[in-house]
Amino acid sequence: MVLVSSYCSSLVEFVTVRCRPFYLPREFTTIFIVRMYIPPSVNTKEALCELYRAISGLQNAHPDGLFITARDFNRANLKSVLPKFHQHVDFATRGVNTLDLVYTNIPGMYRAEPRPHLGYSDHISVMLISAYRPLIRCSKPILKLVKTWPEGATSALQDCFEFREAATNGDTTDLEEYMSSVISYISKCNDDVTISKSITVHSNQKPWMTAKMHALLKSRDSVFRAGDKDALRTAWAKLS
Structure with a gap:
């Protein structure tokens, strides 16, 4: 867990931490x-603007990150500035009022349940139970047909690019x-020098996770198990 930022003013107080759990x-x-x-007496629009600037900046830098915003919002509604966020608490947290809210950028991420007060607090506790289903469990893998370029395919493709003259009709081309x-000839040449093969693509697979990246990761794991520190530094450098 790493402290990212903290902010305190008469409008709003917040602290942001970044986590990378063992399983994600x-x-x-x-x-x-x-x-x-x-606070309940401040201009909520101005307070939410401060919060929006902090969260939207992090979202731009980490578009695939999970964002959890929680605690005492009083009269403020985060969806007024971040409409794609979803609120998960649907019960009163202080008397008959729902003040302690939990927003995330993923719909159905958590199921909230009330729990007893902590110490002398007049707010009850909120327990979040994960309700998220990973993408890999929601959809089956897809079998795709891709073309690979074997060694020497580029030079072979260059050799076959000899176009005939344009078709003419009198003086008109x-x-x-x-x-x-x-276009048909280029497509034929491409088919002649490439090799088609089937690959399995999972719904949560990143576009940059290629066969080369898998090979680099496998090499890194191999030298880590062997305990070779110099080779491990080299493997990390290639990955970065």
Whole structure:
């Protein structure tokens, strides 16, 4: 857990920490937890603007992060500035009022349940129970047909690019027919030098997780198990 930022003014108080638990669904890169307090007598619009600037900046830098904003909002509604956030507490937390709210940027992320007061606090506790289903459990993997470029495919493709003259009709060049023939020829050459194979793609797989990246990760794990510190530094450098 790392402290990201803290802010305190007459409008709002909040602190932001970044977490990376041992287990985290692959679709999330990190977790940001924002604990805040907005006094009941302040201008909630101005207070929410301060909170919006802090959260939106982190969202721009970490678009795949999970954001949890919680604590005492009093009369403020975070959805007025962050409409894509979802509120999970649906019961009173102080007397008959629902003041302690939990917002996340993922719908159905948690199920909230009331718990007894802590110490002498006049607010009850809120327990969050995870209700999120990882993407890999929600959808089946897809079988895709991809083309791979074997060694020497680029030079072989260059050798076969010898286009014939454009089709003519008297003094007029039929550009549409010529374009069609060129595209068809390029497609044929591409099919001749590449190899098609089937791969399995999971719903939570990142686009940058290629075969080369898998090989680098496998190499890193191998040298880590062997205890070779120099080779491990080299493997980390290649990954970064």
